[in-house]
Amino acid sequence: MKILLLSPDLPYPSESGAALRNFGIIEGLSAAGHALTLLTFGAAAALSAANPLHQLCERVQALPQPQQSRLQRISTLLTSDSADMQFRLEDPAFRQVLDETLARQPFDLIQFSGLELGGYLGQIISGRRGAKIVYDALNAEAQLQATIAGVDRRRLDRLPAALYSRAQSRRLARFEGRICRQVDGVLTVSQEDRQHLSAYGGAPMFVLPNGIFARAYQPPPGNIRADKLLVFSGKMDYRPNVDAIEWFCRAILPQVLAAQPGTQLRVVGKNPHPRLQAVASGAAVQFSGWVEAIQPHLHEAAAYIVPLRMGSGTRLKILQAMAAGCAVVSTSLGAAGLNEQALGALILADEAAHFAQAVLALLADAPRRQRLGNCAREQARRHYDWAALMPRLLTAYRELGLE
Numbered sequence: 001m002k003i004l005l006l007s008p009d010l011p012y013p014s015e016s017g018a019a020l021r022n023f024g025i026i027e028g029l030s031a032a033g034h035a036l037t038l039l040t041f042g043a044a045a046a047l048s049a050a051n052p053l054h055q056l057c058e059r060v061q062a063l064p065q066p067q068q069s070r071l072q073r074i075s076t077l078l079t080s081d082s083a084d085m086q087f088r089l090e091d092p093a094f095r096q097v098l099d100e101t102l103a104r105q106p107f108d109l110i111q112f113s114g115l116e117l118g119g120y121l122g123q124i125i126s127g128r129r130g131a132k133i134v135y136d137a138l139n140a141e142a143q144l145q146a147t148i149a150g151v152d153r154r155r156l157d158r159l160p161a162a163l164y165s166r167a168q169s170r171r172l173a174r175f176e177g178r179i180c181r182q183v184d185g186v187l188t189v190s191q192e193d194r195q196h197l198s199a200y201g202g203a204p205m206f207v208l209p210n211g212i213f214a215r216a217y218q219p220p221p222g223n224i225r226a227d228k229l230l231v232f233s234g235k236m237d238y239r240p241n242v243d244a245i246e247w248f249c250r251a252i253l254p255q256v257l258a259a260q261p262g263t264q265l266r267v268v269g270k271n272p273h274p275r276l277q278a279v280a281s282g283a284a285v286q287f288s289g290w291v292e293a294i295q296p297h298l299h300e301a302a303a304y305i306v307p308l309r310m311g312s313g314t315r316l317k318i319l320q321a322m323a324a325g326c327a328v329v330s331t332s333l334g335a336a337g338l339n340e341q342a343l344g345a346l347i348l349a350d351e352a353a354h355f356a357q358a359v360l361a362l363l364a365d366a367p368r369r370q371r372l373g374n375c376a377r378e379q380a381r382r383h384y385d386w387a388a389l390m391p392r393l394l395t396a397y398r399e400l401g402l403e
Helices: 017-031 070-079 092-104 113-127 141-152 156-182 191-198 238-261 274-278 295-300 316-323 353-363 366-382 387-397
Strands: 002-007 035-041 061-062 109-113 132-137 185-188 205-207 229-233 264-268 283-289 303-306 327-328
Touching: 002 092, 002 113, 017 035, 017 109, 017 316, 017 387, 035 092, 061 092, 070 327, 109 113, 109 156, 113 132, 113 156, 132 156, 141 156, 141 191, 141 238, 141 303, 185 191, 185 387, 205 387, 229 238, 229 295, 229 316, 238 264, 238 274, 238 353, 303 316, 303 353, 316 327, 316 366, 327 353, 353 366, 366 387
Parallel strands: 002 035, 002 109, 035 061, 109 132, 132 185, 185 205, 229 264, 229 303, 264 283, 303 327
Antiparallel strands: none
8 A cells, every 4th residue: 555644743762652653654654665755844963864764665655743832821711612632733835745645646545643633634535536544542532631631620729730731622512523523533541531432423433452562672581670760761751651640749759768768760751841840850850851762761760650641552561561561559540541461561540659569569679570560561562562562553454444
């Protein structure tokens, strides 16, 4: 097949969950013999000759990501009934390149990743020339904003943010519904997301979980983990991640430190939000900022924590930690989307006291940490490696009449 892929950010280097997912899909489709064209947002400097995207795709074009100011976002909220996400990646230059790409040759499949690119769907439909159109839903976005609003409204100082998310949720539901009804197929990252998006009716839906290249996370021979190091990773200006660390530092970490002095939390990820400084002062919490590779931090961790109270889909962070052999403590929401076998390799705790107890039990039991880590690594390899997931994607395409 000739396939046109649209992604919200450059799939390689992979600095976001969307990028990690898209690179896995690109590599799998290329290995299956399909001819790929990629249109994306990203820094042109990252597309050097050494970038593997050039070997995997027949053509790659990246445009600078448009920047939307806070004032513009507030203006959208006040002067229209549209969701902020509809315009987040709006760019006349991207529209021109998309028109040129669609006119240059016919495609069998056009697949766009993430709801932010849904604003281009009308243009895609106009230029499709018989191509099937697939929406790769990275999240059930309306449900995600509803969950965020539900958490934020518990705190008076977060009430404005809660009201914003509640308004966005209603608007996103309208936009998301239109997208799902206009495309030929929808990919969802979890069964839970499939259930939310199926409520809109329309296109057939297929579950394709997030995946990783498990070998890339395997601990080195003789790996030695720190005894009292907890690790969390993610983009640290993303609201669910910010809330997770705020909650952990306010409600859970003091209990851990009282029983295990010297325990440290390392938060690995770019753009730490200023709000985190208020709850994470002192030597017990470290912010690494951007790192070139997450693996060394995962290999050093005594345990990996996922104290998420907001979100949807399958978290790539938890798959990375599992593949790296980490013992993982997660909320139920943080582990949502994983199958029963994978869930059996984790410790789940939703209340602060239970979460703290689970962390302390792991810190006190190195053999148990090792057993859980080994089990988690095997489950990640068996169920969430791209080698295991690509057949599901190709089967979905066949069910849509594509070969």
